[in-house]
Amino acid sequence: MYMKSKDMVELVNTQSWMDKGLSSQNEIKEQERRPGSYGMLGTLTEEHDSIEEEEEEEEDGDKPKRRGPKKKKMTKARLERFRARRVKANARERTRMHGLNDALDNLRRVMPCYSKTQKLSKIETLRLARNYIWALSEVLETGQTLEGKGFVEMLCKGLSQPTSNLVAGCLQLGPQSALLEKHEEKSPICDSTVSVHTFNYQSPGLPSPPYGHMETHPLHLKPQPFKSLGDSFGSHPPDCSTPPYEGPLTPPLSISGNFSLKQDGSPDLEKSYNFMSHYTTTSSGHVHSTPFQTGTPRYDVPVDLTYDSYSHHGIGTQLNAIFSD
DNA sequence: TAGGCCATCTGGTCCT
DNA sequence: AGGACCAGATGGCCTA
Numbered sequence: 454m455y456m457k458s459k460d461m462v463e464l465v466n467t468q469s470w471m472d473k474g475l476s477s478q479n480e481i482k483e484q485e486r487r488p489g490s491y492g493m494l495g496t497l498t499e500e501h502d503s504i505e506e507e508e509e510e511e512e513d514g515d516k517p518k519r520r521g522p523k524k525k526k527m528t529k530a531r532l533e534r535f536r537a538r539r540v541k542a543n544a545r546e547r548t549r550m551h552g553l554n555d556a557l558d559n560l561r562r563v564m565p566c567y568s569k570t571q572k573l574s575k576i577e578t579l580r581l582a583r584n585y586i587w588a589l590s591e592v593l594e595t596g597q598t599l600e601g602k603g604f605v606e607m608l609c610k611g612l613s614q615p616t617s618n619l620v621a622g623c624l625q626l627g628p629q630s631a632l633l634e635k636h637e638e639k640s641p642i643c644d645s646t647v648s649v650h651t652f653n654y655q656s657p658g659l660p661s662p663p664y665g666h667m668e669t670h671p672l673h674l675k676p677q678p679f680k681s682l683g684d685s686f687g688s689h690p691p692d693c694s695t696p697p698y699e700g701p702l703t704p705p706l707s708i709s710g711n712f713s714l715k716q717d718g719s720p721d722l723e724k725s726y727n728f729m730s731h732y733t734t735t736s737s738g739h740v741h742s743t744p745f746q747t748g749t750p751r752y753d754v755p756v757d758l759t760y761d762s763y764s765h766h767g768i769g770t771q772l773n774a775i776f777s778d
Numbered sequence: 779t780a781g782g783c784c785a786t787c788t789g790g791t792c793c794t
Numbered sequence: 795a796g797g798a799c800c801a802g803a804t805g806g807c808c809t810a
Contacts, residue, residue: 543787545797574783
């Protein structure tokens, strides 16, 4: 009854995978590698068989009868249809999740800190995005210049120490670094070949470009030395393709509504992140933390680090948690 | 080995 | 009926 994974790959491949051009050997191998994939269908079939048996038992047993429409017998034909439907649904779901991941990737690209080699995790990307929106709306609302330190602090609220270090490191890069990035396709700070960084956060001025890629980031459409956020966004918005906004400002984006703020105006994030760490990268491009050794001299970003550790839920749950707090 | 992160499968629900 | 969306479950990979 078990369908071999190879057969399943072929089956799926002939469906939506071909449509999306996802039929590379690597991806097929990825599918074959995954234990949760396809083999489960066999299990599922058995489950249905057992349901039938259970129903038969119910008829002559003492158990109360099941309500609702009686389940039809799983004939071979029905089973086949069910299986085909399931395979199609799986393929759709896969495609959907790929789309979601693509969107997340696009989001990563416009974040103040982007590196192809050092991807932020999904949850950290969402947190950073929230902070970024918050910081930008703060600029729009108050029109005030954000000090570099303050900007970084805003961005790092609620982020893990490794991500905070990463953000702070990226924001410290000057235009030279942007050039480097252009040549090397990655920021030296974010280079995954450099495994450990600490940041001596000393810039009293404003964050310097790049915030990610010059080509894509809205703040980089006019690559010029950063004066200040106030200068850049004051009466004359940056020279970008977006026409100047003439209408009333977006009602403060309901900062207090979108982000629950403490009295000092910072997002209210409960738990403290109570260990200090460097950030390191893995071969898979993820940021990982390394706790500092006691007594090791270090220069950390003086960010009031808080970290609300959401439990491991689905991304939907995580989104809810992020946007409801 | 534990924990974080991830991709995938799956069944339920809602919508068209 | 079929597709989109969602959340739970599962297991692999990686690092500390």
